[in-house]
Structures are given as structure tokens and as C-alpha cells.
Amino acid sequence: MPKYLLLKHYRGGPEPYRPVPPMDDWAPEDVEAHMAFQRHVGELLRENGEYVDAQALTPARTWVRYGGPDAAPVTTDGPLPETSDLAAGWYMIDVESEERALELAAYVSSEPCPGGKPLYEWIDVREVMSGAPAHD
Amino acid sequence: MLEPTQRLDEGALRALVPRVLAALVRRGEEFAAAEDALQEALLEALRVWPKHPPRDPGAWLATVATRRLVDARRSDAARRGREDRLLERREPEPAGIEPGDDTLFLLFCCCHPDLSPASQVALTLRAVGGLTTAEIADAFYVPEATMAQRISRAKRALRERRLDRPGDLAVVLRVLYLVYTAGHVGRVDLAGEAIRLARQLVLATEEPEARGLLALMLLNHARLPARFDPDGRIVTLDRQDRSLWDTREIAEGVRVLRSALALKRRGRYQIEAAIATLHDDAASPEETDWPQILAWYDDLVAFSNDPVRQDPAAVLGRAVAVGHVLGPKAGLRETDRMRAVLGERHRWHAVRGYLHELGGDLPAAAAAYAAAARRATNVAERDHLVRQAARARAPELRSVAPPRSSP
Numbered sequence: 001m002p003k004y005l006l007l008k009h010y011r012g013g014p015e016p017y018r019p020v021p022p023m024d025d026w027a028p029e030d031v032e033a034h035m036a037f038q039r040h041v042g043e044l045l046r047e048n049g050e051y052v053d054a055q056a057l058t059p060a061r062t063w064v065r066y067g068g069p070d071a072a073p074v075t076t077d078g079p080l081p082e083t084s085d086l087a088a089g090w091y092m093i094d095v096e097s098e099e100r101a102l103e104l105a106a107y108v109s110s111e112p113c114p115g116g117k118p119l120y121e122w123i124d125v126r127e128v129m130s131g132a133p134a135h136d
Numbered sequence: 137m138l139e140p141t142q143r144l145d146e147g148a149l150r151a152l153v154p155r156v157l158a159a160l161v162r163r164g165e166e167f168a169a170a171e172d173a174l175q176e177a178l179l180e181a182l183r184v185w186p187k188h189p190p191r192d193p194g195a196w197l198a199t200v201a202t203r204r205l206v207d208a209r210r211s212d213a214a215r216r217g218r219e220d221r222l223l224e225r226r227e228p229e230p231a232g233i234e235p236g237d238d239t240l241f242l243l244f245c246c247c248h249p250d251l252s253p254a255s256q257v258a259l260t261l262r263a264v265g266g267l268t269t270a271e272i273a274d275a276f277y278v279p280e281a282t283m284a285q286r287i288s289r290a291k292r293a294l295r296e297r298r299l300d301r302p303g304d305l306a307v308v309l310r311v312l313y314l315v316y317t318a319g320h321v322g323r324v325d326l327a328g329e330a331i332r333l334a335r336q337l338v339l340a341t342e343e344p345e346a347r348g349l350l351a352l353m354l355l356n357h358a359r360l361p362a363r364f365d366p367d368g369r370i371v372t373l374d375r376q377d378r379s380l381w382d383t384r385e386i387a388e389g390v391r392v393l394r395s396a397l398a399l400k401r402r403g404r405y406q407i408e409a410a411i412a413t414l415h416d417d418a419a420s421p422e423e424t425d426w427p428q429i430l431a432w433y434d435d436l437v438a439f440s441n442d443p444v445r446q447d448p449a450a451v452l453g454r455a456v457a458v459g460h461v462l463g464p465k466a467g468l469r470e471t472d473r474m475r476a477v478l479g480e481r482h483r484w485h486a487v488r489g490y491l492h493e494l495g496g497d498l499p500a501a502a503a504a505y506a507a508a509a510r511r512a513t514n515v516a517e518r519d520h521l522v523r524q525a526a527r528a529r530a531p532e533l534r535s536v537a538p539p540r541s542s543p
Contacts, residue, residue, distance in 0.1 A: 028530050031526045032523070
């Protein structure tokens with residue numbers, strides 16, 4: 001079965017379906033509904049036997065590269081730290097097909113936002129290469 | 137010791153691990169090899185004991201581990217198979233093991249100052265706690281192979297060190313506290329394990345800080361049932377259902393702390409335990425004795441030359457106490473003085489959010505909570521801070537009383 005990464009982003013990706021304020025500006029009950037949905041997605045994936053991993057990333061980012069012999073690593077926060085893509089976290093799933101991965105990603109994207117409406121968040125779906133050669 | 141008919145429970149088996157291991161190492165066996173041999177003996181016990189329970193489980197383990205050590209030296213596979221078959225029928229001769237201060241001796245080995253903290257923790261949980269590599273890996277969310285490698289590297293590092301001198305108790309205490317604080321996330325109850333190890337340590341040393349650490353763990357652990365709601369959300373101290381607190385654990389913690397303070401050698405853990413006691417003692421948040429808490433924080437901060445850098449948790453806790461005793465503005469002024477050093481830490485912003493809320497400035501509180509959420513490194517804390525921000529921004533809250541206890 002192929003594995004997929006369903007990547008969520010703090011910023012970047014296609015034009016948002018519609019603008020949504022940051023979550024700390026939402027009404028408390030909308031925040032609760034959103035967080036409850038995220039717990040529910042994790043439980044659903046586990047019950048389905050499709051869950052591999054789920055992680056959240058902090059928004060702090062450091063770019064780093066080798067500094068050369070006897071030099072410290074070189075770091076920067078990027079050429080355009082305010083606008084570049086920034087991943088926020090992922091679900092890794094193990095599913096029957098790409099179609100199923102897209103279906104689950106769409107479900108993740110339906111998470112509620114203010115007023116109980118779907119968030120329509122863009123989810124970045126990436127297939128994970130398998131470690132062993134295929135048998136076919 | 138156990139009756140042959142009695143089933144040996146896991147706790148009793150694990151309690152034997154440090155005693156048997158210490159006996160082997162004291163007898164001159166190499167730590168790493170002895171630890172491997174004992175692990176094999178434990179596996180063997182699980183296989184053999186259900187049908188042939190030993191009269192003296194500790195002696196059985198010591199004898200089987202000794203055979204493994206001998207076998208390992210001979211590396212004679214055929215002979216090993218024959219002895220395995222013999223073991224199933226015949227109980228080995230007892231070998232002398234002494235309880236004594238084995239725990240302390242082993243903790244000094246595992247918490248050798250030359251090892252990294254991650255290695256000290258892993259080795260302690262395995263060699264003293266008796267947890268399996270798989271359980272330790274599970275607790276820290278790393279692959280089992282990674283944890284196995286970390287443990288074997290640590291044992292290899294110990295191979296070149298002398299283990300017959302007394303170790304550094306401060307390192308042991310720090311390792312146990314690390315185990316305790318890691319204990320709220322994983323599937324293995326590391327907090328309970330840390331308390332169990334600290335109890336053993338207190339039996340082995342008179343050092344008041346060991347008691348202080350045990351008391352601190354007990355007094356914090358007592359509040360654990362109230363700290364999360366059924367959905368896993370953080371519940372702050374001022375909103376906890378205090379009837380859920382474990383009064384027996386609080387009583388034990390207070391007793392242990394008193395015995396430590398009676399020795400008249402104060403240390404950080406004793407002081408932190410004293411602060412925890414004052415929180416645990418209050419029947420409601422309003423009854424919290426903030427002036428006393430502030431006095432203890434003054435003592436705690438005085439332990440460091442540069443407390444803002446060396447002990448940020450203490451200076452931030454003190455700022456909250458100042459906020460309660462001298463008013464939120466005074467508390468905020470305390471945090472202003474730490475901005476240059478702690479201004480990027482999520483706790484600094486969370487404390488300011490709390491103090492703003494205490495002073496009734498909800499827009500400033502919301503902004504500070506949101507800034508804290510952006511810097512949080514733990515999902516439960518991040519979610520909690522986002523909720524705090526949303527709550528402080530919600531118009532209906534503006535008439536509600538501010539929180540009354542620490543964040």
C-alpha cells in the first residue's frame with residue numbers, strides 16, 4: 001500500500017479559497033470545534049488502519065548550510081521569510097490508492113472555521129517513496 | 137521472598153533488576169556485559185518461571201546471568217543449548233545478592249557525568265528501572281533500534297570509566313527529574329517510574345535534596361488527575377477541580393518535605409517542593425498564600441548568580457507571585473527586566489498574558505497569549521494558549537472575573 005504525506009502549511013500554496021483570520025481571533029467555540037475536528041481526524045485514521053504518523057511543526061525556521069572546513073555552519077532565515085512556503089505539520093497515511101489519499105486530504109481540508117463553515121484549506125499531498133523495490 | 141506457587145508480578149521482577157545487576161558489578165563483572173546477561177536472564181525467567189517458579193527469584197536471576205557471562209566468554213553455542221535445557225528442570229544454586237545501597241551505586245553508574253543526558257536517562261530506565269528497550273523507545277517516540285543503539289553506546293562509554301568511586305548525586309537528581317518531566321507525554325508512565333526510582337534513592341541516601349526531589353514530584357503528580365480534561369485539554373491551576381487531587385500523594389509529599397527541611401540544608405528541589413505544597417494546601421485559588429510563595433521564590437532565585445539565564449522558570453514563577461502580592465503592574469515590570477533574555481520564550485509571553493488578564497487588560501492579554509502560542513513547542517500547550525487568546529478576545533468574557541492563580 002502506498003504512503004502519502006498530507007502536508008498543512010502556515011503560509012504558501014495556491015490562492016486561499018477565502019480569507020480566514022488567525023485562529024486566536026476566532027470565537028472560543030469555533031476554536032474548540034476546530035481542535036475537536038483535528039482530534040477526530042487522528043482517531044478516524046487510526047480506526048481505519050490508515051494512520052502512520054501525525055506531527056505539528058513550530059513556525060520558527062532556520063536555513064542552514066555547511067560553512068566549509070573549520071567554519072561554523074552558515075544560517076539564515078531565508079530570502080523572503082515573510083512570504084515563503086512554511087509547512088505547519090502533516091498526517092502520514094498508508095492507503096489503498098492515490099484516490100483515497102486525495103479523498104482523505106479533502107476531508108482534512110473540510111475542518112470547521114468561524115461560523116462552523118469548512119475552512120477549504122489547501123492540503124499538499126505527496127507520495128512517500130517506498131524503501132523496497134516493487135514486486136511487479 | 138515469594139512462595140513458589142505465587143506468580144511473580146512485573147513490579148516485583150523489576151525491583152530485582154538493580155539488586156542483581158549491582159551484585160554482579162560489585163563482584164567484578166563489567167557493567168555492560170552484566171547488563172546484557174541480566175536482560176537475557178530476564179527473558180529466560182519469563183519463559184521458565186510460569187512452569188517452574190524459583191524459590192529465590194533474585195538468586196535465580198543472578199545465577200542465570202552469571203552463566204550467561206561465562207557462556208559469553210566461552211561463546212560455546214552447543215553448551216549453552218544444553219544448559220538451557222537443564223535449567224528448565226533444575227533450579228540453579230543461589231548466589232549471594234545484597235540489597236543495601238545497590239540502587240545508589242547503579243544510579244551513579246548510569247548517571248555518569250561523562251554520558252549525555254539522553255544516555256543517562258535511557259540507561260537509568262533500563263538498568264535501574266528494569267524497563268525494556270522497546271518501552272523506553274516508546275516513551276520517547278524514537279524507533280527501538282535508535283534507543284538500542286543509544287543504550288549500547290552509553291554502555292560502551294562506561295566501559296572505559298572507573299565505577300568504584302562515588303558519583304555525582306546532583307546529576308542523578310537531574311536525571312530523575314528529566315524522567316519525571318518526560319512522563320506526561322508518552323505511553324509508558326515515566327512520571328510514576330521517576331517517583332519509584334526517587335523513593336529507592338531516598339532509602340539509599342540521607343541527602344535532603346533527594347527527599348526534596350521526591351517531595352516535589354509527589355506534590356506535582358498529585359494534581360495530575362485534574363490537569364487535563366477528558367479531551368486532553370490543559371486545565372490551569374486556578375480552574376482545576378481540586379477534589380480530583382490525590383490527597384494521599386500530597387500528604388506523603390508534605391511528610392517527605394518536612395523530613396528534608398529538618399536536615400537544615402536547603403536546596404532548589406526542597407524550595408520548589410515548598411512552593412508546590414503551598415499551592416496544594418489551598419482549598420480554593422483565593423486561599424493561595426501568595427506572600428509565602430513569593431518568599432520561597434526569593435530564596436529560589438537567590439540560588440543562581442544569574443537567575444534570568446540560569447533559571448528562567450524560577451524568575452517567571454516569581455513574576456507571577458509578584459503580580460499576586462504587589463499587583464499585576466509590578467509583576468509585568470519584573471518581566472520587562474527579562475525581555476532581552478527571555479523575550480523569545482513562549483513562557484515569558486504566557487506569563488505576561490496571565491498578568492495582563494489579572495489586571496483586567498484583556499486585549500493585551502490576548503496579544504500576549506497569541507505571541508506565546510506562536511512560540512510554543514508542545515501541541516497541548518500551543519492549543520491551550522490559542523484558546524486563552526480566543527477567550528480573552530471574546531466579548532462576553534470582559535465582564536467575567538480574571539483568573540486567580542498561576543498560569
